[in-house]
Amino acid sequence: MAFEKILTRYTNIPNYTGTIDEYIAHGGYQALPKALRELQPADLIETVKRSGLRGRGGAGFPCGVKWGFIPKDSPKAKYLVCNCDESEPGTFKDRMLIEEEPHQLIEGLIISSYAIGCRLAFIYCRGEFVYGAQVLERALREAYGRGFLGRNILGSGFDLDVHVHRGAGAYICGEETGLLESLEGKRGQPRMKPPFPAISGLYRSPTVVNNVETLSNIPHIVLRGAEWFASIGPPKSAGPRLFSVSGHVERPGNYELPMSITLRELIFDHAGGIPNGRRLKAVIPGGSSAPVLTEQHLDVPMDFESLAAAGSMGGSGGVIVMNDTVCMVRVGEIVSRFYHHESCGQCTQCREGTAWLHKVLRRIEHGQGRKEDLDVLLDMCDNMKGKTICVLSDAAAMPIESYLKHFREEFEIHIRGRACPFEGKGAF
Amino acid sequence: MPTLKIDGVEVTVPAQTTIIEAAERVGIEIPRYCYHPGLSVVGQCRMCQVEVERMPKLAIACNTPVADGMVVSTRSPKVEKARRAVLEFYLLNHPLDCPICDKGGECPLQDYTLTYGPGESRSVEEKIQRVKHKVLGPHIVFDAERCILCTRCVRFCHEMPKTGELGVFSRGDQSEINLFPGKVLDNAYSGNVIDLCPVGALTSRQYRFQSRPWDLVRHTESVCPLCSNGCNVVLDVRHRQRGEELLRIRPRENQAVNRWWMCDEGRFTFTSLHDPARLRVPTWCENGRRAEMGYDDLLLRAARAIRRVVEAHGPEAVGCIASSRQTNEELFLVRRFFREFLGTPHLDFRVRSVQFQASDASEDGILRRTDKTANTRGARDLDIRPGPGGLDVAGMIAAASEGRMKALFVFEEDLVRAFPDRPLRQALGRLDLLVASSMFSTETTALAHAVLPALGFAEKEGSFTNFQGRVQKIHRALTPHVASQSLPEALRDLAVDLGRDLGGIEPEQVWAAIGERPGAYQGIAWKDIGDLGLLPEES
Numbered sequence: 001m002a003f004e005k006i007l008t009r010y011t012n013i014p015n016y017t018g019t020i021d022e023y024i025a026h027g028g029y030q031a032l033p034k035a036l037r038e039l040q041p042a043d044l045i046e047t048v049k050r051s052g053l054r055g056r057g058g059a060g061f062p063c064g065v066k067w068g069f070i071p072k073d074s075p076k077a078k079y080l081v082c083n084c085d086e087s088e089p090g091t092f093k094d095r096m097l098i099e100e101e102p103h104q105l106i107e108g109l110i111i112s113s114y115a116i117g118c119r120l121a122f123i124y125c126r127g128e129f130v131y132g133a134q135v136l137e138r139a140l141r142e143a144y145g146r147g148f149l150g151r152n153i154l155g156s157g158f159d160l161d162v163h164v165h166r167g168a169g170a171y172i173c174g175e176e177t178g179l180l181e182s183l184e185g186k187r188g189q190p191r192m193k194p195p196f197p198a199i200s201g202l203y204r205s206p207t208v209v210n211n212v213e214t215l216s217n218i219p220h221i222v223l224r225g226a227e228w229f230a231s232i233g234p235p236k237s238a239g240p241r242l243f244s245v246s247g248h249v250e251r252p253g254n255y256e257l258p259m260s261i262t263l264r265e266l267i268f269d270h271a272g273g274i275p276n277g278r279r280l281k282a283v284i285p286g287g288s289s290a291p292v293l294t295e296q297h298l299d300v301p302m303d304f305e306s307l308a309a310a311g312s313m314g315g316s317g318g319v320i321v322m323n324d325t326v327c328m329v330r331v332g333e334i335v336s337r338f339y340h341h342e343s344c345g346q347c348t349q350c351r352e353g354t355a356w357l358h359k360v361l362r363r364i365e366h367g368q369g370r371k372e373d374l375d376v377l378l379d380m381c382d383n384m385k386g387k388t389i390c391v392l393s394d395a396a397a398m399p400i401e402s403y404l405k406h407f408r409e410e411f412e413i414h415i416r417g418r419a420c421p422f423e424g425k426g427a428f
Numbered sequence: 429m430p431t432l433k434i435d436g437v438e439v440t441v442p443a444q445t446t447i448i449e450a451a452e453r454v455g456i457e458i459p460r461y462c463y464h465p466g467l468s469v470v471g472q473c474r475m476c477q478v479e480v481e482r483m484p485k486l487a488i489a490c491n492t493p494v495a496d497g498m499v500v501s502t503r504s505p506k507v508e509k510a511r512r513a514v515l516e517f518y519l520l521n522h523p524l525d526c527p528i529c530d531k532g533g534e535c536p537l538q539d540y541t542l543t544y545g546p547g548e549s550r551s552v553e554e555k556i557q558r559v560k561h562k563v564l565g566p567h568i569v570f571d572a573e574r575c576i577l578c579t580r581c582v583r584f585c586h587e588m589p590k591t592g593e594l595g596v597f598s599r600g601d602q603s604e605i606n607l608f609p610g611k612v613l614d615n616a617y618s619g620n621v622i623d624l625c626p627v628g629a630l631t632s633r634q635y636r637f638q639s640r641p642w643d644l645v646r647h648t649e650s651v652c653p654l655c656s657n658g659c660n661v662v663l664d665v666r667h668r669q670r671g672e673e674l675l676r677i678r679p680r681e682n683q684a685v686n687r688w689w690m691c692d693e694g695r696f697t698f699t700s701l702h703d704p705a706r707l708r709v710p711t712w713c714e715n716g717r718r719a720e721m722g723y724d725d726l727l728l729r730a731a732r733a734i735r736r737v738v739e740a741h742g743p744e745a746v747g748c749i750a751s752s753r754q755t756n757e758e759l760f761l762v763r764r765f766f767r768e769f770l771g772t773p774h775l776d777f778r779v780r781s782v783q784f785q786a787s788d789a790s791e792d793g794i795l796r797r798t799d800k801t802a803n804t805r806g807a808r809d810l811d812i813r814p815g816p817g818g819l820d821v822a823g824m825i826a827a828a829s830e831g832r833m834k835a836l837f838v839f840e841e842d843l844v845r846a847f848p849d850r851p852l853r854q855a856l857g858r859l860d861l862l863v864a865s866s867m868f869s870t871e872t873t874a875l876a877h878a879v880l881p882a883l884g885f886a887e888k889e890g891s892f893t894n895f896q897g898r899v900q901k902i903h904r905a906l907t908p909h910v911a912s913q914s915l916p917e918a919l920r921d922l923a924v925d926l927g928r929d930l931g932g933i934e935p936e937q938v939w940a941a942i943g944e945r946p947g948a949y950q951g952i953a954w955k956d957i958g959d960l961g962l963l964p965e966e967s
Contacts, residue, residue, distance in 0.1 A: 192471045345603035346472040352517035355601040359553040383513035386485045
């Protein structure tokens with residue numbers, strides 16, 4: 001069955017630049033008047049609930065349910081914050097969405113703000129996305145110019161202002177409460193939960209934090225209905241999803257597909273397979289935090305449930321493909337270096353554990369491993385999981401655990417041979 | 429109120445109580461580093477994790493409210509493993525300089541490691557090296573290697589003095605506590621970070637390398653004498669070659685007075701107790717020549733002089749200026765001696781405007797008060813004021829300068845300095861007898877016929893009444909100099925020389941007398957005054 005692209009349907013048109021005129025000419029900003037004129041906020045929340053849309057940032061939490069947590073009777077201001085701090089290694093879909101189709105996000109943001117009663121929304125943009133932030137700023141000016149933002153939007157009486165806030169270069173600010181702290185001008189450190197942002201978020205007010213891709217789906221759900229959206233892909237993982245495929249494939253890039261797609265189809269049919277006749281060795285299906293999968297998992301569909309059942313996770317949709325030249329110890333060293341560098345440092349296990357993981361893996365990769373190291377690593381991972389304020393600690397431990405589970409022998413060869421057996425240490 | 433079970437012990441606590449607080453009520457200490465009852469909760473150290481039935485993950489006891497029917501385990505295998513892991517993580521980069529660390533011996537990191545921690549390290553990686561001694565302010569030195577980033581110090585500075593000098597800089601295992609640019613840790617309460625620090629990262633510049641905790645032979649409970657708040661303190665004393673030495677003053681928790689804190693002035697201003705310039709021996713001055721003299725001789729001469737004055741001019745020619753630095757017991761005996769035995773109405777203690785106008789107030793909304801003496805309230809409660817027809821301090825000075833006042837006693841006050849605009853030298857110079865007690869030579873003692881060495885607060889037993897009216901005990905931490913007597917001893921002997929019996933002078937005996945009298949302290953016995961003091965209205 002041919003899949004109809006939704007989020008990226010115009011971006012493939014030659015010379016499409018995503019300006020407001022082009023977006024409107026291709027049918028954009030039709031959901032906004034429909035939502036404001038025909039639908040009550042409660043209807044919108046209900047529609048999004050029925051659509052089955054799940055968060056595309058990593059956790060896959062049902063979007064409509066999240067909106068429903070916003071207290072209706074709170075006298076406080078309500079905020080919508082778009083999480084555009086895309087930093088998960090192997091993930092580059094939000095960047096494409098803001099650079100190439102910013103108005104789709106803005107339209108989704110306005111409708112979502114209307115749904116939860118927000119009058120002031122923020123787009124927290126990863127600091128490195130300089131161009132993306134410029135595109136968003138320009139797009140917001142255009143939207144203000146057409147009366148889609150500001151006072152009394154389209155005569156509906158609904159007001160909304162949107163600010164773009166650029167981050168300062170911390171992965172942890174993509175964690176929603178770390179993001180809120182950062183947005184408030186504080187150190188980007190995740191908060192203890194509860195309370196969750198829906199009750200006490202930005203400036204201690206009810207807040208929804210949604211990913212760029214999640215919000216970009218909203219106009220389509222409003223225009224074409226919840227049932228249409230729910231019919232795309234598997235029932236519990238409805239709607240299109242952008243997969244960022246990188247690594248050892250012929251055609252790396254973003255692929256918009258239903259989540260019923262299997263790893264095999266994604267890698268071999270869409271991304272063109274493994275170049276130079278090499279064999280596939282390992283694939284990380286949901287960003288660097290996701291446990292690794294191997295050839296035996298190629299027929300697993302890319303929905304949240306199936307990937308969890310296979311021992312990994314859908315995560316951010318970043319699919320990292322590795323061929324048989326890749327050293328998994330080196331991968332572990334690189335991945336753990338990232339988490340070592342990005343741990344905010346407030347929780348003991350994460351601050352110390354991410355560094356220790358990195359140091360041990362580096363030692364093994366450089367031929368100074370000891371045979372007791374592997375059990376220490378596994379125990380360390382166990383001690384890091386599920387015990388901290390946010391899941392960065394888990395995200396650092398889970399992949400390493402999986403590399404040891406699937407490739408333990410490779411680690412042992414490093415230790416026994418006192419060297420990395422791979423030529424050129426190819427990875428990423 | 430929810431009822432829950434902690435390690436099999438049932439406890440009922442108000443809703444919103446956290447597990448860590450509930451456990452405390454039944455005597456179960458859950459180990460913690462970042463949690464402190466006086467600071468905001470951040471849940472970062474992860475040391476206080478406990479297992480709660482039907483919760484999938486371990487919960488941090490500091491931030492998990494109790495619920496009815498909750499079943500908590502603080503020592504399950506899962507908890508013990510998690511705790512051991514936290515300690516192992518802490519020790520990865522913690523230096524093993526315990527043998528030269530001030531905290532060694534009273535260090536929660538040592539204690540918890542011994543109780544809950546791993547026996548040895550599994551790490552072979554090099555420890556991160558950081559700055560070992562950075563002066564943060566006039567009182568505090570920082571060792572970044574020892575720091576475990578509990579952030580108690582950071583939160584304290586933000587939340588108590590609200591000066592916010594400290595912050596966490598960098599991230600991950602590069603995180604370090606430091607001063608914000610251009611700041612110095614010199615707020616009025618900075619010393620509290622020393623007590624708060626669960627390791628030896630923040631140490632006292634004054635106490636640094638002075639002692640090991642086990643060499644502190646005495647931890648005497650007392651009360652700070654430097655303002656009317658009466659912060660509860662502990663006096664840590666060490667024996668040294670030159671004798672006992674008070675090395676450290678720490679706050680003692682009293683929720684009704686100072687909670688867990690004390691100010692830097694109270695904490696660090698005690699070295700005068702050991703000042704070699706202190707007066708130790710009584711002196712008598714006659715014909716412009718001052719000589720050391722034993723108490724017996726000196727008190728006999730004073731008694732003779734008093735008798736001469738009273739016989740020639742009546743008791744109204746005698747006056748006494750007491751001090752709100754004196755204990756309740758001293759003040760009571762002073763009053764008995766002068767008002768009852770000698771029969772003079774001229775008794776007062778108010779030499780400071782803050783006492784005279786009763787304008788004692790909070791200095792900063794925290795602890796410090798504007799009356800810089802400990803016992804103004806006690807002096808008021810014990811009626812250390814002029815009797816009918818009696819003169820106040822200014823009146824006594826005027827009477828002395830006019831020659832009506834012939835004998836004056838001045839205890840622990842430097843009148844000359846207290847009233848710089850009055851002709852004190854001329855007035856005091858006219859007296860037949862001036863008796864002054866003081867810890868140090870002052871312009872007043874220079875004019876006195878008899879000078880009695882005064883004891884410091886750490887050398888006395890007794891009580892102060894703070895501004896609230898709370899009677900709080902002070903205890904003797906240091907043995908007074910062999911040549912110095914306490915004021916009650918001197919007054920007792922002087923009374924004997926005058927043919928009177930002052931009664932028992934031990935605090936317990938004095939309180940037996942105080943409690944018999946109508947007044948604020950009626951019915952109170954010495955033993956009624958507990959470790960946290962006694963507020964008469966409450967009893």
